[in-house]
Amino acid sequence: MDGVTDAAGTPGTTAGAIVRRVIRAGLRPDPWKRGPVLVALALLLGLTLLLHASVPNRIGNLGSLVETFLPWLGLCVPVLLTGALWRRSAAAAVALLLPVTVWLHLFGGLLGDRSRPGGDLTVASHNVGAANPDPAGTARALAAGGADVLALEELTAQDRGTYEKGLAKAYPHHVVLGTVGLWSRLPLSDTRPVDLRTDVGPLARTKPADATTAGNRALRATVATDHGPLAVYVAHLGSARVNPRSGFWTDSRDRNARALGEAVAAEPNEHVVLLGDLNGTLDDRAFDGLTTRLRSVQDTAGDGFGFTWPASYPVARIDHILVRGVEPRSARVLPSTGSDHLPVAAAVDW
Structure with a gap:
């Protein structure tokens, strides 16, 4: 006989079927236990995402590297969700609520357009790129952009004259110190270099600071506006590099950021604008000295994340406009020029 019959004559379940059912149940665990x-x-x-500030920098500067690309960690969510659906894991799907909630808390406010009409003054900044194949075209594009105050970084000695000539008609006032410059429709005064402590070691302690040389990477100027003097800083901080041996190398950039933060902290003018290529995103803890004193116009009045680098496929915003004592009304990323960075602009008022 293949089966058994109960007292009422109904065919029962064979022993083999029971075994197979038990095996199948063991191979297909409860959805809450899968994955x-x-x-x-x-x-x-x-x-x-929640504790990114606690990721240590002791090994390869890992904390700063994670924070540099922090928004992109959100792309892991759909990947993990696909895996959860494939495995039919209810536990994994529920666990994904944590990164989704934290990501939305950190970056959800950046998804929409936060701009407002108005603005007494338009400021712009652009790392024009030392290898820019068309500096004259870049100058024309920037002159047509309509900014009242324009900061340029990574100016080379051979291209400086091209930018000065191309911007002369739109901007009657300008100053260039080293590789950074400021062009303005409004009068400039009190222009001076900002010491970013680029040089370190015994030699730097013995020689006088002369930031007007070709190596200068930051300046400070006063712009005379209808609402009073505005302190404008232009800066190009040291590079960040990913090296297989040392990890995420940011030594010079971090040192520059600390020095710039100290300069801004000592600034007596209550109205301040900082323009420049900081070679890092503001989620990076290296910029705490700046972000605790200044606001990002992109975070306050921009549209989306405002990524600026690399120009061909931007994945990070490393070109910034930060303010104090003025109100951002709008912020935008401008069209690509011949540089590997995209220009940025903002309208502010008092």
Whole structure:
């Protein structure tokens, strides 16, 4: 006989069928027990977003590297969700609520357009690129942009004259110190270099600081506006590099950022605008000395994340406009020029 019959004569379940059912149940665990690796990865992602400031920098500057590309960690969510659906893991799907909630808390406010009409003054900044193949075209594009105050970084000795000539008609006032310059429709005064402590070591302690040389990367000037003097800083901080041996190398940039933060902290003018290529995103802890004293116009009045680098496919905003004592009304990324950076602009008022 293949089966058994109960007292009422109804065919029963064979022993083999019972065994097969038990095996199938063991091979297909409860949905809440499936995908433990996916659950762990989802929780790790959420905790990294939530506690990114606690990721240590001791090994390869890992904390700053994570914070540089922090918004992009959100792309891990659909990947993990796909895995959760494939594994039919209810636990993994629920665990993903943590990174989604934290990501929206950190960056959800940047998804929409936060701009408002108005603005007494338009400021712009552009790293024009030392290898720019068309500096004359870049100058024409910037002159047509309509900014009242324009900062340029990474000016080379051979291209400086091209920019001065191309911007002369639109901007009667300008100053260039080293590789940074400021062009303005309004009068400039009290122009001076800003010491970013680029030189370190015994030699730097013995020689006088002369930031007017070709190596100068920051300046400070006063712009005479209808509402009073405006302190404008232009800066190009040291580079950040990813090196297989040392990790995320940011030594000179971080030193420059600390020096710039100290300069801004000592600025007596209550109205301040900082323009420049900081070679980092503002989520990076290296810029705490600036972000605790100044506001990002992009975060306050921009549209989206405002990525600026690289120009061909921007993945990070490293070109910034930060303000104090003025109100951002709008912020935008301008069209590409011959540089590997995109220009940025903002309208502010009092």
